[in-house]
Amino acid sequence: MRTLTYAMNLSVDGYITAPGGDLDWSAPSDELFRFWSDRVAATGLSLYGRRLWEEMSSHWPTADQQPGATPAEIQFAHRWRDMPKVVFSSTISAVQGARLVTRDAVAEIARLKAEDGGPMDVAGAGLAATAMRAGLIDEYVTVTHPVLVGGGTPFFATLDDRVDLDLVETRTFPGGVVLHRYGNRP
Template identity: 35%
Template structure:
């Protein structure tokens, strides 16, 4: 059975977006993007909320059509189109590019997706919170960017209280971004 893995870039002060939804502070260079692609190539499916999906759908469907696109960007664009995607939304009426709309977070459905696809990569603050509150997250992959954003949207909101984590991996990239990979201890 696969795992539900939260993979997110965050600032040192805990923001995943800056003011006005800015991601300009993200320090994704070729080394880091190539790493992301290597991790996500083995993903069974991507899961996101509506806002995240709509942002992705503005960029990835044809990002590789630009002859000037860096190789890791073009590689991810192809991967994004091909991978199964699940967008959690009560309002979205249609979605393209191998995407299924899901109306609610149901543990039985998520278990079935893990059986079907293997590892599921999850993004989005609200959706992550819903998964954490129901105990559905198996691993956190936090990419901490060496910057203080000072405002915006925090990665973690009200996730249901104190829970210990086990550090499974850490790595520092050449640009100073640090991967902290945590697992939830087995009960």
């Protein structure tokens, strides 16, 4: 059985984007960028919601071919292209470099979790909220940047029931960025 992790950068006040979709506040240090690149390399399958898919797929498929691309960006682009991806959307009809799922996300995520294979990541707040409410997420990774953005897209969904978690890992990065990794309490 696969594990499902939800991992994102967020502000101290709990947002993954600021109002208007601003992400400038979450620009990673070289060390943090390597962390995210290594996560992509270790991911067996990434599950994307439409909005984050559109953002990522508009840049990373050709990022390694852009003038001035750094070795780290080139490596990330290769890893991202090679990582198996599933996109969940009922509003788009086709995707390139991934499989599109237009039906019940909860049933498909549960089916994918039941398969053998490497760990899965869920990418995108809307899809993560759906998986969170269904109790499908095994691990949460918050990479908190020292900024208050005052609103935007929250990392956590509103839940009907409490979810008890165990702290599994803490790590610091340059610039006061702190990673916390939590697993569901058995």
